[in-house]
Amino acid sequence: MKHLLVLLSFLTASAAFSDVSGKVTLANGKAARLAVVFLEGGAKGTPIRNAMIDQRGKKFVPHVIAVPVGSTVQFPNNDAMFHNVFAEYNAKRFDLGMYPRGASRSQTFPKPGLVALFCSVHSEMSAFVMVVDTPYYTVADSTGHFDIKNVPAGTYKLKVWHESGELTLQTVTVGEKTTLDLHTKRS
Numbered sequence: 039m040k041h042l043l044v045l046l047s048f049l050t051a052s053a054a055f056s057d058v059s060g061k062v063t064l065a066n067g068k069a070a071r072l073a074v075v076f077l078e079g080g081a082k083g084t085p086i087r088n089a090m091i092d093q094r095g096k097k098f099v100p101h102v103i104a105v106p107v108g109s110t111v112q113f114p115n116n117d118a119m120f121h122n123v124f125a126e127y128n129a130k131r132f133d134l135g136m137y138p139r140g141a142s143r144s145q146t147f148p149k150p151g152l153v154a155l156f157c158s159v160h161s162e163m164s165a166f167v168m169v170v171d172t173p174y175y176t177v178a179d180s181t182g183h184f185d186i187k188n189v190p191a192g193t194y195k196l197k198v199w200h201e202s203g204e205l206t207l208q209t210v211t212v213g214e215k216t217t218l219d220l221h222t223k224r225s
Contacts, residue, residue, distance in 0.1 A: 054190060055189060059185040061178075062184065064204060069182030070182045070202075071180045072177055073198055075178060076198075077175070077194035077197075077212070079172075079195050080192060082172065084173060086105060089105045091112075093113065093114065096119075096162065101164075102167075102201065104167075104168040104176070105170070106169075113142060120159060122159055124157075127147065127153045151169055152166065153166065192213065195208070
C-alpha cells in the first residue's frame with residue numbers, strides 16, 4: 039500500500055489570511071514533484087485565459103497544470119511535426135485533431151476533475167490538467183515544495199493528487215501555525 043506524505047505549514051500573514059506551504063513526499067521517500075495541492079470549501083475560482091500546455095520535443099510542457107473551472111487551456115504546437123491532443127473529460131472525449139507547427143488549439147474545462155491528455159501520433163506523450171473549483175491551488179515544484187498564498191482563515195478540504203495514483207484528502211483549519219503529516223492510499 040503506497041502513501042503520500044504531506045507536510046503543511048500555515049504561516050499566519052494576518053488574522054484573516056494565511057500562507058499555506060509545505061512539502062509533498064511519496065511513500066518511497068522521494069519528492070512528489072508536480073503534485074497538485076488544493077483547498078476546497080471557500081470561494082470559487084475565477085477562470086483563467088492564459089493557461090497553456092505547449093507541444094515541444096515530442097512532450098507536453100508543462101507535464102501537469104491546475105486551472106479553475108471555466109478556464110480555457112491553449113495547446114500550441116511548437117514541434118517540427120504534426121501533433122494531436124485528445125482526452126476523456128467528464129465521461130466525454132474531446133479531440134483537437136491533427137495540426138502542424140505554429141498552429142494552436144484550445145479547450146475549455148467547465149467542470150472540476152482530472153484530465154489525462156495524449157497525442158494519437160506519439161504514444162509517449164502525456165500530460166495532466168487538474169480542473170479545480172477553488173482559487174486556492176498550486177502545483178508542487180521539483181522538490182515537492184508548494185505555496186498557496188493569502189488563504190482566508192477557515193476550514194477546508196485539503197486535496198493532493200499525484201500522477202503515481204497517490205492521493206490525500208483531509209480536513210484542515212487555516213489560520214493557525216500547524217504542521218501536519220498526511221498519509222494516503224494509492225487509488
